[in-house]
Amino acid sequence: MTATYPCPGIRVVRGPDWAGRDQDGGEGHVGTVVKIEDSDWAKGKVSVIWDSGREFQYRAGYDGKFELLVFDSGPTGDQVKGAQCDGCGEVNISGMIWTCSTCTNFILCTLCYNTERHDTDHAFLCSLTINSPL
Numbered sequence: 001m002t003a004t005y006p007c008p009g010i011r012v013v014r015g016p017d018w019a020g021r022d023q024d025g026g027e028g029h030v031g032t033v034v035k036i037e038d039s040d041w042a043k044g045k046v047s048v049i050w051d052s053g054r055e056f057q058y059r060a061g062y063d064g065k066f067e068l069l070v071f072d073s074g075p076t077g078d079q080v081k082g083a084q085c086d087g088c089g090e091v092n093i094s095g096m097i098w099t100c101s102t103c104t105n106f107i108l109c110t111l112c113y114n115t116e117r118h119d120t121d122h123a124f125l126c127s128l129t130i131n132s133p134l
């Protein structure tokens with residue numbers, strides 16, 4: 001399927017691999033994820049519109065780099081860390097995490113989300129996760 005990501009506009013700030021200098025308007029400024037790249041060559045990249053109105057593309061798992069941190073991940077924030085995929089069983093999913101808004105505690109990695117291992121009538125919320133390489 002050609003996935004149209006129902007991304008709800010995650011709020012983000014600059015992360016550990018930030019390389020965008022002052023594109024965000026300065027440290028501590030908040031932006032909104034507007035697009036998640038799903039083509040093969042750009043997987044793991046997202047586009048962000050900063051509150052200043054400027055739009056740029058950043059790495060969210062691409063090349064193993066995480067330029068963004070989730071600023072306000074809401075009530076699921078704590079569960080996301082070290083999450084296990086309910087599709088393939090992978091622990092510590094990196095990059096994007098997909099949480100089913102219908103089922104309780106149902107989480108998929110991007111790969112499983114894209115390969116439809118779940119009821120496609122269920123809406124998914126996506127969030128960014130940061131995994132320590134250590």
Ligand SMILES: [Zn+2]
Pocket residue numbers: 085086087088089090108109110111112113
């Ligand atoms: Zn998976």
Ligand SMILES: [Zn+2]
Pocket residue numbers: 100101102103106118119122
């Ligand atoms: Zn579900």
